[in-house]
Amino acid sequence: MKVITLGLLGLGTVGGGLVNILRTSLPEIERRLGKSFRVERIAVRDLNRARNVNTDGIALTDDPFSVVQDPNVQVVVELMGGTTLAKDLVEQAIKNGKHVVTANKALIALYGNEMFALAKQHGVQIYFEAAVAGGVPVIKALREGLAGNQIQWLAGIINGTGNYILTEMKKPSADFAVVLKKAQDLGYAEADPTYDVEGIDAAHKLTILAALAFGIELNFTQVYTEGISQVSADDIRFAQQFGYEIKHLGTAARTANGFSLRVHPTLVPKTVLIANVNGVMNAVMVNGNHVGSTMYYGPGAGAGATASAVMADLIDLARGFDAPADSHVPGLAFQPDAIQRDAKFEPIDAIETAYYVRCTVKDHPGVLAKISQVLANHDISIEHLHQEPLGEEADFALMVFTTDVVQESRFNHALAELENLKDVEGKIARIRIGAMS
Amino acid sequence: MKVITLGLLGLGTVGGGLVNILRTSLPEIERRLGKSFRVERIAVRDLNRARNVNTDGIALTDDPFSVVQDPNVQVVVELMGGTTLAKDLVEQAIKNGKHVVTANKALIALYGNEMFALAKQHGVQIYFEAAVAGGVPVIKALREGLAGNQIQWLAGIINGTGNYILTEMKKPSADFAVVLKKAQDLGYAEADPTYDVEGIDAAHKLTILAALAFGIELNFTQVYTEGISQVSADDIRFAQQFGYEIKHLGTAARTANGFSLRVHPTLVPKTVLIANVNGVMNAVMVNGNHVGSTMYYGPGAGAGATASAVMADLIDLARGFDAPADSHVPGLAFQPDAIQRDAKFEPIDAIETAYYVRCTVKDHPGVLAKISQVLANHDISIEHLHQEPLGEEADFALMVFTTDVVQESRFNHALAELENLKDVEGKIARIRIGAMS
Numbered sequence: 001m002k003v004i005t006l007g008l009l010g011l012g013t014v015g016g017g018l019v020n021i022l023r024t025s026l027p028e029i030e031r032r033l034g035k036s037f038r039v040e041r042i043a044v045r046d047l048n049r050a051r052n053v054n055t056d057g058i059a060l061t062d063d064p065f066s067v068v069q070d071p072n073v074q075v076v077v078e079l080m081g082g083t084t085l086a087k088d089l090v091e092q093a094i095k096n097g098k099h100v101v102t103a104n105k106a107l108i109a110l111y112g113n114e115m116f117a118l119a120k121q122h123g124v125q126i127y128f129e130a131a132v133a134g135g136v137p138v139i140k141a142l143r144e145g146l147a148g149n150q151i152q153w154l155a156g157i158i159n160g161t162g163n164y165i166l167t168e169m170k171k172p173s174a175d176f177a178v179v180l181k182k183a184q185d186l187g188y189a190e191a192d193p194t195y196d197v198e199g200i201d202a203a204h205k206l207t208i209l210a211a212l213a214f215g216i217e218l219n220f221t222q223v224y225t226e227g228i229s230q231v232s233a234d235d236i237r238f239a240q241q242f243g244y245e246i247k248h249l250g251t252a253a254r255t256a257n258g259f260s261l262r263v264h265p266t267l268v269p270k271t272v273l274i275a276n277v278n279g280v281m282n283a284v285m286v287n288g289n290h291v292g293s294t295m296y297y298g299p300g301a302g303a304g305a306t307a308s309a310v311m312a313d314l315i316d317l318a319r320g321f322d323a324p325a326d327s328h329v330p331g332l333a334f335q336p337d338a339i340q341r342d343a344k345f346e347p348i349d350a351i352e353t354a355y356y357v358r359c360t361v362k363d364h365p366g367v368l369a370k371i372s373q374v375l376a377n378h379d380i381s382i383e384h385l386h387q388e389p390l391g392e393e394a395d396f397a398l399m400v401f402t403t404d405v406v407q408e409s410r411f412n413h414a415l416a417e418l419e420n421l422k423d424v425e426g427k428i429a430r431i432r433i434g435a436m437s
Numbered sequence: 438m439k440v441i442t443l444g445l446l447g448l449g450t451v452g453g454g455l456v457n458i459l460r461t462s463l464p465e466i467e468r469r470l471g472k473s474f475r476v477e478r479i480a481v482r483d484l485n486r487a488r489n490v491n492t493d494g495i496a497l498t499d500d501p502f503s504v505v506q507d508p509n510v511q512v513v514v515e516l517m518g519g520t521t522l523a524k525d526l527v528e529q530a531i532k533n534g535k536h537v538v539t540a541n542k543a544l545i546a547l548y549g550n551e552m553f554a555l556a557k558q559h560g561v562q563i564y565f566e567a568a569v570a571g572g573v574p575v576i577k578a579l580r581e582g583l584a585g586n587q588i589q590w591l592a593g594i595i596n597g598t599g600n601y602i603l604t605e606m607k608k609p610s611a612d613f614a615v616v617l618k619k620a621q622d623l624g625y626a627e628a629d630p631t632y633d634v635e636g637i638d639a640a641h642k643l644t645i646l647a648a649l650a651f652g653i654e655l656n657f658t659q660v661y662t663e664g665i666s667q668v669s670a671d672d673i674r675f676a677q678q679f680g681y682e683i684k685h686l687g688t689a690a691r692t693a694n695g696f697s698l699r700v701h702p703t704l705v706p707k708t709v710l711i712a713n714v715n716g717v718m719n720a721v722m723v724n725g726n727h728v729g730s731t732m733y734y735g736p737g738a739g740a741g742a743t744a745s746a747v748m749a750d751l752i753d754l755a756r757g758f759d760a761p762a763d764s765h766v767p768g769l770a771f772q773p774d775a776i777q778r779d780a781k782f783e784p785i786d787a788i789e790t791a792y793y794v795r796c797t798v799k800d801h802p803g804v805l806a807k808i809s810q811v812l813a814n815h816d817i818s819i820e821h822l823h824q825e826p827l828g829e830e831a832d833f834a835l836m837v838f839t840t841d842v843v844q845e846s847r848f849n850h851a852l853a854e855l856e857n858l859k860d861v862e863g864k865i866a867r868i869r870i871g872a873m874s
Binding site: 002017020021024025028029030031032033034035129135136137140141144145146147148149150215273276277288289290291292293294295296297298299302304305307308309310311312314315316319320321322323324326327328329330333334335338 | 439454457458461462465466467468469470471472566572573574577578581582583584585586587652710713714726727728729730731732733734735736739741742744745746747748749751752756757758759760761763764765766767770771772
């Protein structure tokens with residue numbers, strides 16, 4: 001049986017998970033593939049650290065460059081993360097004629113365009129199923145399963161930490177800060193949670209999904225990104241009353257003026273399946289012009305789930321090892337010379353969407369009339385409205401409402417006028433509503 | 438650009454959908470694939486029938502054998518359905534060295550073992566993504582995306598008609614017969630609905646999914662099959678009260694004694710995502726030993742969705758056209774010589790499951806004590822119970838309850854004893870509860 005040799009960069013959660021799969025499931029993999037794998041060498045940070053994984057028969061090294069230079073290694077599996085040393089190593093591996101499998105979304109999102117060009121030049125492939133939605137084979141669905149479609153839009157819960165926080169906030173007296181602390185205690189959120197809660201991690205992943213969906217370059221800087229730290233437990237409660245769940249969605253869509261790429265909290269109608277995706281789970285809806293809407297759901301993180309995706313890449317790579325170049329699925333889903341290099345992106349204030357709005361107002365008659373008048377002046381209609389006294393004194397009320405679909409710039413003008421009203425206290429909160437159809 | 442030539446058998450809903458994709462989306466497909474397609478010849482039943490699809494430049498024939506014999510056809514796309522003429526044609530095509538793409542689940546489920554052997558002998562491939570869950574690329578997920586896992590179990594809503602009926606039955610005064618009539622009027626159900634509502638169609642699809650998941654032969658005769666015609670609107674309402682939705686699931690699982698393959702109505706906890714899949718949509722949960730539970734969701738029927746899956750198969754086939762045999766994903770997911778030929782299947786009365794039970798009882802004190810005693814004698818516990826007067830006279834009550842997990846044969850004995858009680862009227866209805874974890 002033909003054996004493909006691997007060199008691993010990193011033996012943390014995912015690296016350990018991959019070694020575990022190879023230790024426990026290689027016979028089942030060989031039954032499918034008709035080929036096998038052997039790990040030749042693994043680069044770790046600290047050779048003396050105790051590990052839970054059996055590395056018998058594998059050379060461990062603390063020199064990662066020795067892995068990408070090892071002539072016995074055919075495929076380099078990059079599981080160390082980061083975009084500096086990891087980038088150097090992946091480039092070296094490519095230049096040394098080695099295929100690369102990586103779970104590194106930041107690396108692909110930020111440097112993928114150059115890396116895929118370099119890989120083409122050296123006749124090697126880069127696989128990255130684990131970079132988005134962990135164990136869920138959504139990259140395969142986009143690159144292959146839906147390849148007969150022009151993808152119209154996609155929308156995903158692609159950060160498990162954020163979804164865990166929003167799910168927990170549905171419980172009584174669970175506001176953002178409280179739940180974040182709990183998520184950190186459970187190990188779901190980092191000590192510095194910025195990447196997750198401010199949407200940067202999701203924006204990396206959305207960058208990748210959009211390129212694969214539309215046949216455009218990786219355009220991380222074009223992703224409008226808004227986190228979940230401003231979502232309140234009140235917002236979640238009112239959204240539910242209006243028939244929605246609040247999800248932190250990454251959305252990529254074709255629009256009249258190009259493409260819209262954005263990550264922000266979104267009200268999703270409860271009748272849409274993705275509204276029911278809770279906890280740390282991930283899910284991506286993909287709408288194709290022929291198939292309609294499909295969805296891919298599963299664990300977005302964890303040793304086994306992420307390593308499952310890495311393993312699937314290795315199996316694909318091993319299958320096509322001796323196949324001609326034109327039989328390989330292109331790294332970015334489209335033939336390199338067919339990727340659109342001059343894609344136009346819609347700025348956030350040009351998008352058209354409905355809104356949920358929450359504001360604190362003086363609790364006396366006539367306030368709603370004034371607010372409605374400002375909105376009417378901007379041709380914005382209220383769809384649902386709810387008002388309730390705020391606290392004990394009842395001088396103020398909490399007013400929440402949803403609007404019809406309006407251009408964001410027009411909505412922003414109306415919002416600024418509303419904030420200037422004497423009857424409106426402080427800043428107004430607003431969350432976009434997803435149409436999802 | 439290399440062009441792959443196609444011959445179509447059938448130009449109904451799916452055939453028309455495929456021609457439409459090729460007419461409208463070929464440039465996008467070429468951007469992905471770097472190759473193209475041309476339809477050489479289509480076999481139709483009636484050459485004179487008016488059609489909604491543009492067949493300019495394509496030879497139409499009413500002799501389907503002329504398609505599988507056409508030396509200019511490289512791939513035969515079988516979209517006519519049935520298992521007699523379609524089987525002859527597919528076999529002829531294979532013997533003539535042509536690859537086959539089919540959407541025909543009955544053909545694969547019943548004759549796939551021989552067909553894949555024949556295809557191997559003639560060095561051609563058979564693709565069938567459209568045979569299960571329409572446009573949802575779940576076969577690709579099983580064969581490739583989750584290939585690093587040993588699949589533990591899968592559970593799917595794989596018949597849209599059945600799911601539409603069960604969803605509609607949640608509405609007031611919508612019992613099975615009423616809703617079936619509506620489904621027939623809307624074209625969701627056939628005039629003879631047996632294949633859909635009695636679970637035969639789902640059993641065909643489950644046969645295919647199980648083979649791909651476990652590396653076993655196609656074993657249609659081993660699927661225990663029960664339809665939805667005995668599910669009442671009461672059952673759906675009580676299930677909801679107990680925290681469940683009733684779904685017509687196809688379930689395949691590894692068990693202590695082999696494999697369990699079954700299609701039957703199942704109570705699914707509302708907290709499990711698949712419980713929220715409504716209407717004609719399909720969804721398949723797949724649990725792998727490393728990845729955990731994943732789910733694939735989308736339209737299971739319709740011209741565009743089904744043709745999208747056929748198109749994805751054609752793209753895969755075209756990609757690997759000049760690649761060596763060991764680079765192809767095996768038809769049944771596992772290498773032919775690694776498929777388990779002597780798989781053992783668990784008979785239905787050996788399965789272990791919890792149950793929902795509905796019975797009509799005399800409405801007087803002491804009935805529950807008698808019922809509980811019978812169950813206790815068989816070591817079966819009641820988990821939830823609800824009783825309500827039946828109709829105006831109130832001589833009888835409707836009693837529903839759920840049990841803990843018990844072996845089906847033991848449960849059946851208890852049920853027979855319950856039916857013999859003087860206080861129990863008529864037959865007792867029971868529906869299995871899915872654990873889904």
